[in-house]
Amino acid sequence: xxxxxxxxxxxxxxxxxxxxxxxxxxxxxxxxxxxEQPVRARIMLHGSFAExxxxxxxxxxxxxxxxxxxxxxxDIPNSFQTAAEQGLRFTFEEIRLRDAHPNSVVLELExxxxxHLKMQACSIGGGQIExxxxxxxxxxxxxxxxxxxxxxxxxxxxxxxxxxxxxxxGINIANMNLCRDRRGGNAIMVIETDEKVPPVVLQxxxxxxxxxxxxxxxxxxK
Amino acid sequence: xxxDSMQRIIxxxxxxxxxxxxxxxxxxxxxxxxxxxxxMERMRATWRAxxxxxxxxxxxxxxxxxxxxxxxxxxxxxYRHHNSIGGEFTAEVIAQALAMGENNACMNxxxxxxxxxxxxxxxxxxxxxxxxxxxxxxxMVEALYVSSAIGAVIAAKASISGAAxxxxxxxxxxxxxxxxxxxxxxxxxxEQICHAVAMALKNLMGLVCDPVAxxxxxxxxxxxxxxxxxxxxxxxxxxxxxxxxIPVDEVIEAMGDVGRRLPEEFxxxxxxxxxxxxxxxxxxxxxxxxxxxxxxxxIKDGRWKMARPEEKSGAPS
Ligand code: SF4
Numbered sequence: 001x002x003x004x005x006x007x008x009x010x011x012x013x014x015x016x017x018x019x020x021x022x023x024x025x026x027x028x029x030x031x032x033x034x035x036e037q038p039v040r041a042r043i044m045l046h047g048s049f050a051e052x053x054x055x056x057x058x059x060x061x062x063x064x065x066x067x068x069x070x071x072x073x074x075d076i077p078n079s080f081q082t083a084a085e086q087g088l089r090f091t092f093e094e095i096r097l098r099d100a101h102p103n104s105v106v107l108e109l110e111x112x113x114x115x116h117l118k119m120q121a122c123s124i125g126g127g128q129i130e131x132x133x134x135x136x137x138x139x140x141x142x143x144x145x146x147x148x149x150x151x152x153x154x155x156x157x158x159x160x161x162x163x164x165x166x167x168x169x170g171i172n173i174a175n176m177n178l179c180r181d182r183r184g185g186n187a188i189m190v191i192e193t194d195e196k197v198p199p200v201v202l203q204x205x206x207x208x209x210x211x212x213x214x215x216x217x218x219x220x221x222k
Numbered sequence: 223x224x225x226d227s228m229q230r231i232i233x234x235x236x237x238x239x240x241x242x243x244x245x246x247x248x249x250x251x252x253x254x255x256x257x258x259x260x261x262m263e264r265m266r267a268t269w270r271a272x273x274x275x276x277x278x279x280x281x282x283x284x285x286x287x288x289x290x291x292x293x294x295x296x297x298x299x300x301y302r303h304h305n306s307i308g309g310e311f312t313a314e315v316i317a318q319a320l321a322m323g324e325n326n327a328c329m330n331x332x333x334x335x336x337x338x339x340x341x342x343x344x345x346x347x348x349x350x351x352x353x354x355x356x357x358x359x360x361x362m363v364e365a366l367y368v369s370s371a372i373g374a375v376i377a378a379k380a381s382i383s384g385a386a387x388x389x390x391x392x393x394x395x396x397x398x399x400x401x402x403x404x405x406x407x408x409x410x411x412x413e414q415i416c417h418a419v420a421m422a423l424k425n426l427m428g429l430v431c432d433p434v435a436x437x438x439x440x441x442x443x444x445x446x447x448x449x450x451x452x453x454x455x456x457x458x459x460x461x462x463x464x465x466x467x468i469p470v471d472e473v474i475e476a477m478g479d480v481g482r483r484l485p486e487e488f489x490x491x492x493x494x495x496x497x498x499x500x501x502x503x504x505x506x507x508x509x510x511x512x513x514x515x516x517x518x519x520x521i522k523d524g525r526w527k528m529a530r531p532e533e534k535s536g537a538p539s
Contacts, residue, residue: 001253002225004246005264007336007373007382007399008344008366011271014326015285015438017338052436052492055286055509057329072271077329125383127334 010127012071018103019049019056022123024076026105027065029131029143030119033215036111038066039087044095047102049123062105063090071127100132137179137188143217145174145192150205151213154180154187161208162189169201225249225374228419228470232412242412243367250367265363265370272333272345279321283328287509290439291328294321311350312451319346319450323443336373336382336395339438342446343396344369347404347453357407368406369399372419379471380478384431385490387481393442393449394426394477400453405460420466420473422456427477430488432495435506441496 012021031038041063049058057077064079067086075082083090097104101122109117120133130142134149141147152158159178166173172194180187197216206214223234225246235245250261281295294317300306301313308316322342326332332341352362373382373395381387382395401422405415426449434440466473487494496502 002374002377003254004225004250004367004370004374005254005268007377008265008268008370009334011268011331011333012338013329013331014338014341015329017334020329021334021338048436052509054512055435055437057286060329072331074331125385126337 006126006128010071012127013061013073013076016056017127018123018125019053019058020061020076021071021127022103022125022129023049023053023058023061023105024065024069024071024073025127025129025143026107026121026123027062028068028070029065029121029129029217030107030109030117031066031068032217033119033131033134033149034109034111034115034117035215036113036115037086037088038109039089039112040110041066041088041090042093042108043090044093044106044108046095046097046100046104046106049103049105050094059092062107063088066090066107066109101130104132106133134188135186137181137186139179139188139190140177141175141190141192144219145194146196146219147217148189148191148193148197148205149215149217150189150191150211152187152189152211154184158208158211159189162191162205162211165201165205166191166193166197169198171195171197171201223249224378225371226378228372228375228416228474231371231375232416235412241364242371242406242415243364246367246371249371262363265366266359268333269359269362269366271331272335273349275325275330275332276318276322276345276349278330279325280330283324283330285324285327285437285439286329287435287437287439287505289327289434289437289505290443291324293443294318294324311354312454314350315346315450315454316447318349319343319446320443322346323446327437327439327443335369336377336399337384337392339384339433339442340392340396340446340449342443343393343449343453344400344403346446346450347400348407351404351407361407365403365406368415369403372399372402375471376423376474376477379474381481383490384433387478388484388488389429389431389445390423390426390477391481392431393445394423394429396446397426397449397453397456398422400450401456401460404453404457408457408461410457410461414460414463416470417464417466418453418456418460420468420470421459421464422453423470423473423477424466424468425452425456427473428480428484430484430495431490432488432497433490433492434497434502435509436490436492436497437509440502440505 060079064076103123106120121131175192177190281292284291297317306313319342335344376395381391384392398419401418402415405418
């Protein structure tokens with residue numbers, strides 16, 4: 001189903017929906033998943049992001065996103081300055097990833113309160129993005145729907161617990177994805193929902209044993 | 223209903239005795255699970271964002287490569303002081319197309335329509351017409367619904383991405399969307415809107431995507447001008463009763479076919495056309511030089527620091 005506001009839109013700072021607007025959204029997504037203000041960022045650009053990123057302002061856009069800016073923020077061209085003011089230190093490198101989308105980036109972040117995040121994402125055109133890897137676990141989600149990301153130790157039964165909790169709260173699961181790095185190891189459950197997940201449900205989920213970390217990304221409402 | 227055929231959209235509108243824009247709004251309400259009021263408000267905000275972006279233009283800004291900037295203002299100065307060939311309205315359309323394309327290249331705010339590279343086409347025709355004729359804002363919002371449906375059909379049947387379909391998919395699609403909106407604004411019947419779309423697309427079919435150094439600057443900014451002028455011509459032809467001999471949906475499919483068969487060199491890879499001219503290559507080399515400097519720029523403790531490449535030990539290649 002085509003969204004007519006993907007045809008007339010997004011409202012964005014130029015020059016490129018994939019290399020600029022998408023890059024802002026990737027940075028913003030990483031910040032949300034980190035859950036706090038990032039103070040250090042290692043930014044690794046792959047493919048076309050590395051090749052033509054400077055000319056498209058991809059670098060400024062990624063940093064702007066990390067600062068919590070949206071794709072239409074007039075501050076994007078000055079984001080390096082703003083980063084300095086807000087105490088975000090960052091470095092850029094090139095990286096060669098195997099089998100990755102040409103517009104890919106790997107971000108390694110450290111937050112003000114010590115949180116860490118490693119995320120690989122790509123910008124697939126029209127400002128749309130996909131997160132492909134989180135802390136070494138392959139995932140696939142876009143942030144176009146409400147998204148719950150649950151980190152936990154791979155163990156029996158917790159999937160049922162989570163889905164039961166959601167269904168009791170009247171939340172319909174649109175899409176669900178389960179990934180782990182190895183059996184019994186770290187697992188990430190990505191659940192996209194039709195309805196918003198209210199804070200009490202998040203709180204309830206957080207109290208489950210085995211769930212080490214939970215992040216929630218709410219779809220942008222315009 | 224899906225927005226995947228112009229013919230079906232106008233049949234649906236006729237069946238329901240609704241104007242096209244309302245059928246498109248119904249589609250939006252249904253697919254995004256929203257209300258008619260919220261849908262209208264968002265479209266109004268989109269229109270206002272276009273107008274604001276036009277007003278925010280500054281002829282002083284330059285793009286990151288330095289290739290682009292100031293031409294919109296140059297055009298305006300020219301037609302205000304000289305007897306321009308196409309007359310004032312045409313000259314302002316040209317100026318607005320350049321100005322919005324430059325806004326985009328210079329990291330100013332724009333509305334992608336349907337893409338950032340082609341963002342100048344729609345405002346270039348809509349804003350001068352709106353000002354000249356004092357068209358009510360609601361009518362402009364309706365015209366945007368019409369054009370979004372045109373873009374959606376092209377996206378479904380062909381493509382609106384330069385990487386997938388060449389520049390015909392970006393500037394061509396924008397031109398078709400603008401032609402449809404103009405035809406609607408001047409009271410065209412649904413069939414006339416379809417003819418305008420078909421003619422606009424036919425005229426730009428095969429246009430390659432060949433951005434110098436891979437940047438949305440050259441030839442993109444000026445191609446917005448041809449997209450806009452072509453839209454005016456197509457709309458006026460349709461309003462005059464001139465018909466496209468090939469039906470609109472077939473034109474869109476043909477355009478999709480051409481796009482798929484365009485060699486990769488002409489699909490945003492910057493490996494063909496203007497990008498590989500001696501001057502185009504020189505720009506690319508200059509940008510590559512800049513990149514190396516840039517890559518090692520670091521901010522430490524709030525201060526700029528230029529690290530030498532050899533200091534970055536342990537970095538992935
Ligand atoms: S040449 Fe390519 S990048 Fe430039 S406007 Fe056309 S399709 Fe977009």
